[in-house]
Amino acid sequence: MTNISPGALVISLDLELYWGMRDIISLENYEKNLQGVRQALPAILELFERYKIHATWATVGFLYYSDVKQLQRNLPQALPSYQQEELSPLKYIRNLDQEDNKQLHFCPDLIELIKQCPRQEIGTHTFSHYYCLEKGQTQTQFKADLNAAIKVAKKANIETKSLVFPRNQYNQNYLEELSQCGITSYRGNESSSIYNSEAGDGDRRRKRILRLIDAYINLTGQNCYSWSQLNSEYPLNIPASRFLRPYSAKLKYLDALRLRRITSGLKYAATRGLIYHLWWHPHNFGVNLPENLDFLEKILQSYQKLNTRHQMQSLSMGEIAELYTVIPKEVAQVPII
Numbered sequence: 001m002t003n004i005s006p007g008a009l010v011i012s013l014d015l016e017l018y019w020g021m022r023d024i025i026s027l028e029n030y031e032k033n034l035q036g037v038r039q040a041l042p043a044i045l046e047l048f049e050r051y052k053i054h055a056t057w058a059t060v061g062f063l064y065y066s067d068v069k070q071l072q073r074n075l076p077q078a079l080p081s082y083q084q085e086e087l088s089p090l091k092y093i094r095n096l097d098q099e100d101n102k103q104l105h106f107c108p109d110l111i112e113l114i115k116q117c118p119r120q121e122i123g124t125h126t127f128s129h130y131y132c133l134e135k136g137q138t139q140t141q142f143k144a145d146l147n148a149a150i151k152v153a154k155k156a157n158i159e160t161k162s163l164v165f166p167r168n169q170y171n172q173n174y175l176e177e178l179s180q181c182g183i184t185s186y187r188g189n190e191s192s193s194i195y196n197s198e199a200g201d202g203d204r205r206r207k208r209i210l211r212l213i214d215a216y217i218n219l220t221g222q223n224c225y226s227w228s229q230l231n232s233e234y235p236l237n238i239p240a241s242r243f244l245r246p247y248s249a250k251l252k253y254l255d256a257l258r259l260r261r262i263t264s265g266l267k268y269a270a271t272r273g274l275i276y277h278l279w280w281h282p283h284n285f286g287v288n289l290p291e292n293l294d295f296l297e298k299i300l301q302s303y304q305k306l307n308t309r310h311q312m313q314s315l316s317m318g319e320i321a322e323l324y325t326v327i328p329k330e331v332a333q334v335p336i337i
Contacts, residue, residue: 006227006273007312009266009303010238010320011055012123012187013044014164014281015111018104019060019129021283023087027101034104036286041110043293044282045117051300054119056317058164058187061127061149062089063107064156068096071106074152078144080128083136089128108156115158121316123162124149124183132171143177150181161185162317163235164279168195178235184321187279188239192220195240215245216257222265224274227324236321241265244280244299247291259295263302270306275320 014020017037021030048055065071072093082088096105114120127149130142150160163178163186165171170188178186189195194210214220223241231237242262247255262278269276278299285292306312315323 010277033286040285054316058125076144080137133169185236188237224269241277246284247288270310270312
């Protein structure tokens with residue numbers, strides 16, 4: 001591989017607006033976060049431009065439309081038949097007013113803004129924020145959903161190469177569908193069992209508590225991995241290393257630990273030629289934007305130093321997949337730490 005260090009920072013963002021929160025929290029209770037995306041997303045792009053960051057924006061297909069009527073005309077015939085009916089967006093779409101809260105559900109303008117920025121990749125977060133492990137849905141329905149996502153992106157002159165499974169519900173059985181649709185990479189989960197995604201409730205509460213602790217104290221290691229540990233088959237699994245938790249006034253006294261947890265992982269990756277994958281949602285920055293941007297900039301400043309000292313590179317998921325085939329064979333196999 002010419003002029004590229006195997007050490008890499010990968011950043012992916014899940015752009016979903018209310019479609020990713022609809023079955024978790026009421027629109028009224030999350031409205032501020034969603035409204036704030038209109039300020040947060042351009043501000044994030046500005047930081048990325050300043051530090052020359054490559055990123056993947058995994059985008060829900062619904063967001064490409066201007067309003068609910070346009071969306072209704074383009075729904076695939078095979079819709080997800082979840083056993084838990086509230087998981088399906090169909091009833092919600094039918095009851096969504098034409099002019100009500102359009103900016104909380106649709107954002108073709110923001111997608112275009114990302115598209116115009118250098119070094120940014122627009123991937124998919126499926127068409128409908130599809131849950132791949134929930135009971136009742138089928139592989140045929142997933143394929144129809146994925147095809148719809150690729151189709152609407154293509155209309156916007158966007159080629160879809162990377163995917164993030166909604167709720168990180170990774171389904172091994174569906175990887176063949178990704179490959180057939182031209183998807184070359186997806187974001188897998190961290191190696192620790194506390195990051196395994198399950199359908200239904202599972203052991204969610206205990207895992208959430210452990211994940212929260214792990215954001216500040218090293219419970220599960222740095223979750224970095226070598227180029228040679230990436231799956232040799234396409235689509236390529238580019239696992240997450242760390243979720244960038246948003247600012248919390250209640251936990252702000254622990255922010256130094258939260259920052260060190262991430263920057264220590266970055267340094268570990270840079271000095272050993274490993275990959276570090278950071279991710280979050282733009283709506284996480286929808287409130288407390290100055291504090292969240294300041295925290296992100298500190299991470300990017302740490303990356304910038306590692307870029308200078310250790311030639312660490314910033315790469316999108318799609319770029320990782322492209323480069324994987326030309327990584328030198330002699331790159332050492334290093335355990336995920």
